[in-house]
Amino acid sequence: xxxxxxxxxxxxxxxxxxxxxxxxxxxxxxxxxxxxxxxxxxxxxxxxxxxxxxxxxxxxxxxxxxxxxxxxxxxxxxxxx
Numbered sequence: 230x231x232x233x234x235x236x237x238x239x240x241x242x243x244x245x246x247x248x249x250x251x252x253x254x255x256x257x258x259x260x261x262x263x264x265x266x267x268x269x270x271x272x273x274x275x276x277x278x279x280x281x282x283x284x285x286x287x288x289x290x291x292x293x294x295x296x297x298x299x300x301x302x303x304x305x306x307x308x309x310x
Contacts, residue, residue: 239274248273251282255290259297266291 236242244250251271254262265271270281282290
């Protein structure tokens with residue numbers, strides 16, 4: 230997916246919207262990934278061209294991280310009962 234001319238190079242993209250950070254959050258802390266996905270696009274480069282995650286990938290990640298977040302909240306809630 231092409232970007233809407235918001236950034237012209239990967240270096241201009243804020244660190245919290247870069248691919249490496251999204252992958253780190255995917256592996257370590259899904260609630261933060263959910264917040265990042267809901268506040269903007271995730272950017273990466275392919276063949277020296279700046280791109281964003283496709284709509285399908287973003288929807289999948291939002292659903293996945295939302296379910297993980299709900300499970301986390303549920304397990305923390307049970308621990309206090």
